[in-house]
Amino acid sequence: MQPLVLASFTLTSALGRGRAATLASLRSETSGLRACDFADARLDTWIGRVDGLENEVIEGALAAYDCRNNRLARLGLRQDGFAEAVAAARARHGAERVGVFLGTSTSGIRETERAYAERDPAGRLPEWFRFDQTQDTFSVADFVARELQLTGPALVVSTACSSSAKVFAVAYRHMRAGLCDAALVGGVDSLCLMTLYGFSALELVSPQPCRPWDAGRAGINIGEAAGFALLEWPGAHQPDDAPVLLGYGESSDAYHMSTPHPDGAGAALAMSRALDSAGLTADRIDYLNLHGTATLTNDRSEDRAVTRVFGTSVPCSSTKGFTGHTLGAAGIAEAVIGALALQHGFIPGSCNTGQLDPHLHAAIVLRNREAALRTVMSNSFGFGGSNCSLVLGRRQ
Amino acid sequence: MTVWLDSVGVLGPGLLGWDAAREVLAGVRPYCDEPLPAPRTTLLAANERRRTTPVIRLALQAAEDALGHASLPAAQLGSVFASSSGDMEIVDRICTALCLPERPVSPTQFHNSVHNAPAGYWTLGASVRMPSTSIAAAGRTFAAGLLEAWTLVAVERQPVLLVAYDWPAPPTLQPHRPLAAPFATALVLRPEAGADPGPRIDLQLQAGAFDTLQDPALEALRNGNPAACALPLLAVVAGGESAGVSLPYSETQVLTVQCRQA
Numbered sequence: 263m264q265p266l267v268l269a270s271f272t273l274t275s276a277l278g279r280g281r282a283a284t285l286a287s288l289r290s291e292t293s294g295l296r297a298c299d300f301a302d303a304r305l306d307t308w309i310g311r312v313d314g315l316e317n318e319v320i321e322g323a324l325a326a327y328d329c330r331n332n333r334l335a336r337l338g339l340r341q342d343g344f345a346e347a348v349a350a351a352r353a354r355h356g357a358e359r360v361g362v363f364l365g366t367s368t369s370g371i372r373e374t375e376r377a378y379a380e381r382d383p384a385g386r387l388p389e390w391f392r393f394d395q396t397q398d399t400f401s402v403a404d405f406v407a408r409e410l411q412l413t414g415p416a417l418v419v420s421t422a423c424s425s426s427a428k429v430f431a432v433a434y435r436h437m438r439a440g441l442c443d444a445a446l447v448g449g450v451d452s453l454c455l456m457t458l459y460g461f462s463a464l465e466l467v468s469p470q471p472c473r474p475w476d477a478g479r480a481g482i483n484i485g486e487a488a489g490f491a492l493l494e495w496p497g498a499h500q501p502d503d504a505p506v507l508l509g510y511g512e513s514s515d516a517y518h519m520s521t522p523h524p525d526g527a528g529a530a531l532a533m534s535r536a537l538d539s540a541g542l543t544a545d546r547i548d549y550l551n552l553h554g555t556a557t558l559t560n561d562r563s564e565d566r567a568v569t570r571v572f573g574t575s576v577p578c579s580s581t582k583g584f585t586g587h588t589l590g591a592a593g594i595a596e597a598v599i600g601a602l603a604l605q606h607g608f609i610p611g612s613c614n615t616g617q618l619d620p621h622l623h624a625a626i627v628l629r630n631r632e633a634a635l636r637t638v639m640s641n642s643f644g645f646g647g648s649n650c651s652l653v654l655g656r657r658q
Numbered sequence: 659m660t661v662w663l664d665s666v667g668v669l670g671p672g673l674l675g676w677d678a679a680r681e682v683l684a685g686v687r688p689y690c691d692e693p694l695p696a697p698r699t700t701l702l703a704a705n706e707r708r709r710t711t712p713v714i715r716l717a718l719q720a721a722e723d724a725l726g727h728a729s730l731p732a733a734q735l736g737s738v739f740a741s742s743s744g745d746m747e748i749v750d751r752i753c754t755a756l757c758l759p760e761r762p763v764s765p766t767q768f769h770n771s772v773h774n775a776p777a778g779y780w781t782l783g784a785s786v787r788m789p790s791t792s793i794a795a796a797g798r799t800f801a802a803g804l805l806e807a808w809t810l811v812a813v814e815r816q817p818v819l820l821v822a823y824d825w826p827a828p829p830t831l832q833p834h835r836p837l838a839a840p841f842a843t844a845l846v847l848r849p850e851a852g853a854d855p856g857p858r859i860d861l862q863l864q865a866g867a868f869d870t871l872q873d874p875a876l877e878a879l880r881n882g883n884p885a886a887c888a889l890p891l892l893a894v895v896a897g898g899e900s901a902g903v904s905l906p907y908s909e910t911q912v913l914t915v916q917c918r919q920a
Binding site for chain 1: 711742744745753754757769771772773774775780785786787788789791796799805806808809813829870
């Protein structure tokens with residue numbers, strides 16, 4: 263593919279608001295996870311929670327969009343001068359020529375959960391419930407587009423945990439096809455009872471902080487995050503150290519709805535396609551940010567896939583021990599972490615991982631390691647067997 | 659970046675498959691909006707099929723209709739699944755369960771609650787490892803799905819299956835997301851003309867008003883289900899004309915689809 267520049271990018275998660283806070287947490291190897299204290303969830307687990315959303319009420323013209331997911335979206339947009347960078351792109355290209363492609367899995371479903379808890383004796387939902395602006399899967403893109411006054415092509419990708427990686431591919435194709443000249447990509451997912459109880463019902467949730475690739479790993483911790491990137495064709499106005507999207511690869515497992523293919527065949531296909539897209543051989547990847555959810559099956563399948571494509575030499579880590587599994591925002595969260603790794607020349611260690619599983623062979627980096635990186639790959643694999651790998655690099 | 663339409667599938671009240679529906683959509687036979695029979699799929703093993711929901715089967719049955727007329731096998735197709743509202747029955751069940759003291763969320767229902775569940779079952783049932791995307795875009799869902807499919811064909815140079823589907827909400831949610839009736843359509847698009855090509859398709863986002871349908875019952879369907887926004891396009895294809903049709907997109911734009919029949 264023709265490279266796209268990440269002219270601006272940002273992440274807000276349990277690690278903090280914005281890039282500096284994220285970087286500081288990564289550098290100090292300080293996990294953002296905490297024992298679950300969300301709503302009245304009575305579950306023995308850890309979560310990645312963003313503080314202060316209760317105080318970020320959306321008022322004014324877009325008040326109808328107020329819900330945890332859109333509050334988190336707005337908070338995310340306000341970090342790192344991102345909204346300002348988008349405004350500049352809007353001025354440069356025109357509002358109709360900036361696309362909005364975001365990922366989410368549960369959108370504003372928390373509002374629906376709250377509404378069901380307040381049903382009247384006839385079973386009707388309360389007056390305050392606003393499906394279109396909150397539960398609706400498109401709500402976060404609709405809200406972001408209105409907030410930033412963008413009127414270009416827009417959609418939400420909702421493919422579970424690969425959503426906000428796939429949006430990079432969607433943006434590239436829309437730009438390459440001439441439908442827009444720049445794109446706001448990213449994703450937002452927020453804590454809700456549905457995912458906490460749903461993943462628990464599938465016995466995929468760990469009662470402890472998650473430990474990817476660990477011999478004693480016991481499942482995921484759910485996190486929330488809002489991450490965004492502004493994609494443009496290379497131009498003189500972008501910072502010299504802006505990261506670049508070099509390639510992407512997508513595939514389907516065609517194996518099972520909630521379990522990855524044991525050989526990681528679909529994952530290997532996505533990674534191989536990403537390398538082809540970037541015009542790179544496997545030995546040119548300097549760091550691989552794993553999907554690494556810390557379930558028994560994901561880590562095993564992904565290990566097979568990674569070792570098949572890369573052997574055991576590429577340094578890998580999962581950063582879900584830092585942020586939790588942010589589901590529809592996992593793709594963008596880990597793309598941003600990969601971008602920070604590229605810019606600051608270090609590999610973030612696999613936080614919380616202690617004793618590596620002896621049956622797994624990928625070269626896991628346990629502690630932060632200084633390293634001049636030219637390229638980073640990031641994996642995101644979702645329920646329904648939806649796989650996406652991204653390759654980021656530096657401007658030439 | 660020309661794209662060819664290879665085949666079409668359709669499933670809705672009084673529109674039971676492309677073979678039966680094309681004369682209705684071309685205006686040759688009158689439209690009669692009989693309720694849709696329960697959707698069915700032939701794709702999955704019995705135990706997987708038992709776990710599917712009506713929404714999943716609606717999408718799969720429309721996909722199978724298109725594949726039945728297509729010149730390419732399923733395994734060669736990338737796919738785009740587009741739904742504005744997904745599976746509201748499952749959301750209703752899970753939210754109801756969350757109100758009970760033990761919060762008994764069913765694991766099967768939870769993994770079926772992902773917006774890409776139909777796409778997942780499609781890739782499973784048809785053994786497809788080509789990439790699949792599932793999208794949502796409220797009232798513009800069909801147009802956004804068509805654009806996404808078109809960019810896949812134009813840029814990746816691969817044939818694509820587009821499936822747009824929406825199913826009415828259960829009673830608790832119905833007042834808040836009032837969908838009139840279930841509807842699904844499927845289109846197979848390809849980067850070059852096949853042996854028996856359908857029309858060439860060109861897309862453009864532009865200012866303007868979207869087209870409506872003359873038949874009041876068909877127009878009610880079009881207006882009452884975001885997937886049914888495809889109906890004016892299906893009518894042009896069914897009629898075999900070379901024509902343009904405008905589909906709803908945003909407050910300021912429509913998606914104009916130019917069909918040039920061979």
